[in-house]
Amino acid sequence: MEIFGVPLNALYAQLLLGLMNGSFYAILSLGLAVIFGMLNIINFTHGAQYMMGAFVAWVLLSRFGVNYWLALVLSPLIVAAVGIVIERTMLKRLYHLDHLYGLLLTFGLALVIEGLFRVQYGISGEAYPVPEALTGGTDLGFMFLPNYRGWVVVASLVVCFATWYIIERTKLGSYLRAGTENPKLLQAFGINVPLMITLTYGFGVALAAFAGVLAAPIFQVNPLMGSNLIIVVFAVVVIGGMGSILGSIVTGLGLGLVEALTRVYYPEASAVVIFVIMAVVLLLRPAGLFGRES
Amino acid sequence: MKISGNLIASFVLFGLLLLAPLAREAIYPVFLMKVMCFALFASAFNLLLGYTGLLSFGHAAFLGAAGYVTGYTIKALGFPTELGLMAGTVTAGLLGFIFGSLAIRRSGIYFAMITLALAQMVFFLALQMKFTGGEDGLQGIPRGKLLGFIDLRDDINLYYFVLAIFGGGFWLIYRTIHSPFGQVLKAIRENEPRAVSLGYDVSKYKLVAFVISAALSGLAGSTKSVVLQLASLTDVHWHMSGSVVLMTLLGGVGTVLGPVVGAATVIGLENKLGDLGNWLAGATGINALSTIGEAVTIVTGLIFVVCVLTFRRGIVGELAALVKRSGVNVKSE
Numbered sequence: 001m002e003i004f005g006v007p008l009n010a011l012y013a014q015l016l017l018g019l020m021n022g023s024f025y026a027i028l029s030l031g032l033a034v035i036f037g038m039l040n041i042i043n044f045t046h047g048a049q050y051m052m053g054a055f056v057a058w059v060l061l062s063r064f065g066v067n068y069w070l071a072l073v074l075s076p077l078i079v080a081a082v083g084i085v086i087e088r089t090m091l092k093r094l095y096h097l098d099h100l101y102g103l104l105l106t107f108g109l110a111l112v113i114e115g116l117f118r119v120q121y122g123i124s125g126e127a128y129p130v131p132e133a134l135t136g137g138t139d140l141g142f143m144f145l146p147n148y149r150g151w152v153v154v155a156s157l158v159v160c161f162a163t164w165y166i167i168e169r170t171k172l173g174s175y176l177r178a179g180t181e182n183p184k185l186l187q188a189f190g191i192n193v194p195l196m197i198t199l200t201y202g203f204g205v206a207l208a209a210f211a212g213v214l215a216a217p218i219f220q221v222n223p224l225m226g227s228n229l230i231i232v233v234f235a236v237v238v239i240g241g242m243g244s245i246l247g248s249i250v251t252g253l254g255l256g257l258v259e260a261l262t263r264v265y266y267p268e269a270s271a272v273v274i275f276v277i278m279a280v281v282l283l284l285r286p287a288g289l290f291g292r293e294s
Numbered sequence: 295m296k297i298s299g300n301l302i303a304s305f306v307l308f309g310l311l312l313l314a315p316l317a318r319e320a321i322y323p324v325f326l327m328k329v330m331c332f333a334l335f336a337s338a339f340n341l342l343l344g345y346t347g348l349l350s351f352g353h354a355a356f357l358g359a360a361g362y363v364t365g366y367t368i369k370a371l372g373f374p375t376e377l378g379l380m381a382g383t384v385t386a387g388l389l390g391f392i393f394g395s396l397a398i399r400r401s402g403i404y405f406a407m408i409t410l411a412l413a414q415m416v417f418f419l420a421l422q423m424k425f426t427g428g429e430d431g432l433q434g435i436p437r438g439k440l441l442g443f444i445d446l447r448d449d450i451n452l453y454y455f456v457l458a459i460f461g462g463g464f465w466l467i468y469r470t471i472h473s474p475f476g477q478v479l480k481a482i483r484e485n486e487p488r489a490v491s492l493g494y495d496v497s498k499y500k501l502v503a504f505v506i507s508a509a510l511s512g513l514a515g516s517t518k519s520v521v522l523q524l525a526s527l528t529d530v531h532w533h534m535s536g537s538v539v540l541m542t543l544l545g546g547v548g549t550v551l552g553p554v555v556g557a558a559t560v561i562g563l564e565n566k567l568g569d570l571g572n573w574l575a576g577a578t579g580i581n582a583l584s585t586i587g588e589a590v591t592i593v594t595g596l597i598f599v600v601c602v603l604t605f606r607r608g609i610v611g612e613l614a615a616l617v618k619r620s621g622v623n624v625k626s627e
Binding site: 036099107111115227228231234235275276278282286 | 349397399402403404406407408414415418419421422539589590591592594595596597598599601603606
């Protein structure tokens, strides 16, 4: 069976790939949105932190023999710790300034981190093996599902919705939302807002690193893996708007699928389709699909 | 009496640049030409960041696209040099109109992200389209003859031509900043809602500033492609967009001469970093320092971090503040 001249199997395979890329967009844009909500900073280092997540997992495996599942927990914690040091020593000094300085600082940090990894590991990239439990694939009847790709989609969705649940449905989340709305008032109620800001940054960074570990077995673990991705994620954030958690998730997944469909039907445009959609959204709905006009 | 420190410093600068070819044994004309191209680029960028308060993270697109168009029209279509430069500049202006129309719909951080994303689109297009030469870029662009009789293959002829372009562009930016139009831009930078309430069509002003900035960045890119006879993906890459932000920030955002100083420092550093690393390694005995040359991005990033954390007024801004404290009335704007 074919749809517009494309065999159904190939179409499904591409859609799965799109869903997988979309999961990465979703986790990364979610992290950006969480950080932006609390710190009012666009974290340009996000791509570098995603790359660090993958590298830490690779180093853990190749040097210390730490397996994938443990790395999935350890690597985000390690990268988040580095992020917290950055927040405490540098970002903290910029909160009273124009938000653009935060962007510039994190941009500089991204260059430093990327450069350090490039000097240390070169640009050829390292291979990370797919964990044994997830090798091979499953025949679903209508298509062949590589297990690891399925796992990436499921794991990302679980993490995304857990984040949504924490922020929208728990007491801690309510503090977070209150801090986004009015940090001074929250501080007056006796909540340690600076600590919360630090932990929020750490959490956002951990999300990026988690995505990095998920990505390690699929893509080459490469110092430059984050920087190109992060620009696409910026476009995703502009399209979705950073006002809503669910909005980030839906936009991320949706754009991954759109990109996949473009790759099937008009491959030349697949690299730019998200940017084109961004331009159209800006014309029709400048605040973004889920954004609030401020 | 009010001394315009800028005017004096500018005259000194251009006087030195006029005389520079006398010392061509010490300073390569091609290096100076490259610096001038980037100085124009950074000055054009500063018109937007420093005087309108808009942070564009996609200015590489204008520099790069103009370079490609100039290179292609001269090399493949046989345009005379001056027409090729014009074609590049106009292209960048049009591109600036498109980018600007979209990006001014949002402000602040979103503005930066939108320009970055649009520039990345231009990067992918440059990578895929046939006329740009993809990964190889356009190489061996002929310099041609100016007005049909001045041979630009001669470095000194070309040097004075580039100096004239840089001077013209610099003067245009200076005039724009000090015109009533420039005053409105500064008003928008300082307090946008107030500018709106005073009846200014803020979007229109922003857009015009964006187009001027883009076109002049394009002129810089076009000139650069003639000087180096090369248009490549480096010029459209987002690193370049970051680089021009750094030049402006390091020199001094919102100062007339800051971007020139910043561009000279950054380009000089990129060219000399290897020597510097070797020298440091020799002086301190730490061998690791000799690898500094390979790690331009690390050093660039570090300068970024230091600038943002401790040095936000930039070199020229700090100097002006220093002079001001000593009692002489100097304007750096």
